[in-house]
Structures are given as structure tokens and as C-alpha cells.
Amino acid sequence: MAETAAARGEYSTTAAHSWIGELVLRLLGAALQILATWAVVRALTPEEAGVYFRGFVIALGLSTLLRGKYEIYLAQHIIGGRAAATGIPNGVLLIQIARRVLLRSSLLCAVLLVVMADLDIQAPQLQTILQTYLPFVLAVPCVSLSSLLGEALRAANRTLGIVVAAYAVNLSILLAVLLAPADASLALYSWAFLLGSLVAMGVAVALAWRAFPVARGEGYSLPLCRAARQGVDSRELIGLARGVLLWGPLCVLAVWAAPIQMAQYAVAARTALIVDMFLPALNLTGGRETLAATLPAVQASSRLLLRQLAAALLYSSAFVVPLLLLAPATLALYGKPYDSHLAVYALLLGVQWANGVGRPAVRHMVVQWDARRIGVAVGSGAVAVVLICALGVTSYGALAAAAASLTGALIFNGRAIGMALSGARKFGQNNRNRG
Numbered sequence: 001m002a003e004t005a006a007a008r009g010e011y012s013t014t015a016a017h018s019w020i021g022e023l024v025l026r027l028l029g030a031a032l033q034i035l036a037t038w039a040v041v042r043a044l045t046p047e048e049a050g051v052y053f054r055g056f057v058i059a060l061g062l063s064t065l066l067r068g069k070y071e072i073y074l075a076q077h078i079i080g081g082r083a084a085a086t087g088i089p090n091g092v093l094l095i096q097i098a099r100r101v102l103l104r105s106s107l108l109c110a111v112l113l114v115v116m117a118d119l120d121i122q123a124p125q126l127q128t129i130l131q132t133y134l135p136f137v138l139a140v141p142c143v144s145l146s147s148l149l150g151e152a153l154r155a156a157n158r159t160l161g162i163v164v165a166a167y168a169v170n171l172s173i174l175l176a177v178l179l180a181p182a183d184a185s186l187a188l189y190s191w192a193f194l195l196g197s198l199v200a201m202g203v204a205v206a207l208a209w210r211a212f213p214v215a216r217g218e219g220y221s222l223p224l225c226r227a228a229r230q231g232v233d234s235r236e237l238i239g240l241a242r243g244v245l246l247w248g249p250l251c252v253l254a255v256w257a258a259p260i261q262m263a264q265y266a267v268a269a270r271t272a273l274i275v276d277m278f279l280p281a282l283n284l285t286g287g288r289e290t291l292a293a294t295l296p297a298v299q300a301s302s303r304l305l306l307r308q309l310a311a312a313l314l315y316s317s318a319f320v321v322p323l324l325l326l327a328p329a330t331l332a333l334y335g336k337p338y339d340s341h342l343a344v345y346a347l348l349l350g351v352q353w354a355n356g357v358g359r360p361a362v363r364h365m366v367v368q369w370d371a372r373r374i375g376v377a378v379g380s381g382a383v384a385v386v387l388i389c390a391l392g393v394t395s396y397g398a399l400a401a402a403a404a405s406l407t408g409a410l411i412f413n414g415r416a417i418g419m420a421l422s423g424a425r426k427f428g429q430n431n432r433n434r435g
Helices: 002-014 019-043 046-079 090-122 124-138 140-155 160-179 186-211 226-233 236-256 259-272 274-286 302-325 327-332 342-367 371-396 398-434
Strands: none
Touching: 019 046, 019 160, 019 259, 019 274, 046 090, 046 124, 046 140, 046 186, 046 226, 046 236, 046 259, 046 342, 090 124, 090 140, 090 226, 124 140, 124 186, 140 160, 140 186, 160 186, 236 259, 236 371, 236 398, 259 274, 259 327, 259 342, 259 398, 274 302, 274 342, 302 327, 302 342, 302 398, 327 342, 342 398, 371 398
16 A cells, blocks of 8 residues: 555656646757757768767666676566555666666776777877767766666656756767867867766756655665675666667677768667657656556556557558658768668668567566576577668668667567567456455
């Protein structure tokens, strides 16, 4: 009873703000995302933009691999309403895990800095590239922490916080383009990313503190218990596979493809991400029970789950289809050579559509944890994306990476839907048998 009441209280707070204000903030976030991308590709040549966006892969990709197992465990705790059962409030667990993620990412950052310093001495011809990527390496701890906090907010259905935190990076990039001299080096834009990441981390900390309040000092006085540490560590391989599923194609593209291919993919991907800014809110607006955390996922009937999936399908399709129709006009904003890659953009919109449709099932799957089946779902998707991208990147470049991403999203979300429906049916049958 206490657990359910707490979850309801938390959820009612989530839904309390004005939907008009939320819509304005999300529209602003989408506008900043597109404007920042447009400004970069206008200020840099396609080859320079490709080198610059490789830095995003360093910061965002590495941070995903570092925090994967922690995000999964934290999501289970928040979505499943386990605070009362475990005696660990969400805010306390978040602080404990955030400290570990920050330490882990800082250690990796230090190692990479040592490697870069050695390369700077041993290979002076790489000095320009190292100067460009140095800020992205320094940003790894900031991105790791802000992304972890953003995923915690997402688990609690406070998706607006992720959008607001992203303002800082996009505004920083925009200001760098506006204020930079005509002969500015790539390193200037890289430092702008680092500055934006620092501010975004601060915003994410403030939003998480408000969403998961804890008494002063409480999160630091209680160390992560042994059972929680074991639970986190048991998800290591699944967390790594999830990172490969999300960032494998981009890593292959960044290493093997020409910089222009990297730039074309990055422009399409950043534009397609505006779907992720709106879909969670649209799902919640259309049916508050669809993604609510008040009902533990393991207790959901197949009928309720089908309603959830139908609502997600409706809103995902209603949002993505118009964007597909507007794709030529959208890419035309960026000019050549970005306006000719409609297929890449369409495939990446398909990735966002698949993730939107499967989100209710993924939330159920996270709580109704079956490590073997989840490992197969995530692992098969990860293997598929790497193989497809590796085999096709030489001939098709960005198109191969986009096709690999869509294949992985379809595999993962399809398996998640199957697992959630199967679990809901079993629960319903058990209830009938007990009745």
C-alpha cells in the first residue's frame, strides 16, 4: 500500500504541470536541436563536420557503455516501485549509483588523457585531431552523469527533464558558431560541446534532485548494499550489449567510413531525435495509464498491455508519418550534401518509431526481469547491427549504419513486445487458476 501510494504521489507530481508549458519547452528543445545542427553544418565543411561529429561518438558512446548496467538496475527499481520493498528510496539509490558512474567515467577519462598525451609526443602529425577530441574526452564524465540522471527521469515518466538538459549543449554550440571568427578551428566547437555538457550536467542534477528528493547527507551515509552491487554487476554484459546496440553502427561508421558519411548520418540522426522529445509526452497525454508507474508491470494483464501498445503505435505513427512526408523539406534546410540522403533520415525515423512503439513493452520487460531472455533480445540485436553495418559500410556508408540501427531496433523491440505479452498472459492464467 505504501509503495503504491508513493508511486501515485510521484506520478501525480509528474502530471501536475501545464501541458501548454510543456509543449512550448519541447518545441524549444526541438528547435534548438535543429538550429544547432544547421549552424554546425553551415559553419564547417562536410569533412570537418564529420570529424567533429566523431567526437560525439567518443563522448556519448563511451558514456553509454560505462553506465549501461547501472541504468538497467536503476530503471527496475524506479519503474517497479521497489523503494518500499528494498528500503532504499529512489533518490538514495540514484546518488549511490551516480557516484559510481562518475568515478568509473573519470577513471576512463584519465586513462584516455594519458594515451592522448603519449600520442601527442609519439605522433606529432595527430596533434590537430587530438586537440579536436580532447574536449570530448574531458566531457565523458559529464555526459555519463547527465545521461544517467536523464534515464532515471525517463523511468519516472519525467521525460521533459531530458529535453531541458539538452538545451545547454545545443545553445553552447549555437553560440560558438555565432561568436567564432571565420578561421576558427574545430577545437573551438569541441570546447563549446564540453562547456554545454558541464551546464547540462548541472541542470540534470537539479532536476533529479527535485524529482527524487532526499534528506541532506542521506544518500552519502548509506553505501550501496551488497545485494544491490551484485544485482548491478550481474547486468554488466547486458548493459554492454545495449551500448553496442545503440552505438555500434555509429562506431563502425566513425572508424571505417569517410568523414562526409559520418556528417550525413549525424545530421539525419540529430534531426530524427526530435521524435524522442515528443513521443513520451504524447503517449502520456493520450492515456495516462499507458506509461504510468502506479501498476507494477508484472501485474499488467494482456488486455491492458495491448491497450498500451496500441496507444504507443497510434501516437508513434501519427508523429513519424508526417515527418516522413516532410523529410525532403526538412533536409533541404541543411543544403548539400545532406539533402540527398532521404533514405538515411527515413530509416532513422523508423528507429524512433520502433522505440516509441516498444516503449511500454520495454518498461514491462525491465521490471519482469528474465536475464536469459533479455540477454538474447539485446545480444541478438547488438550482433545484427554490428554485422550489417560492418558488411555494408564500405559500399553504402551512412545508409548501412542507418539500416543496421533500424534492424537492431526492430529485433529488440519485437522481442520485448513478445516477452511482455507472454508474461502478461502467464500472470493472467495464474490469477485465474488461483481464483
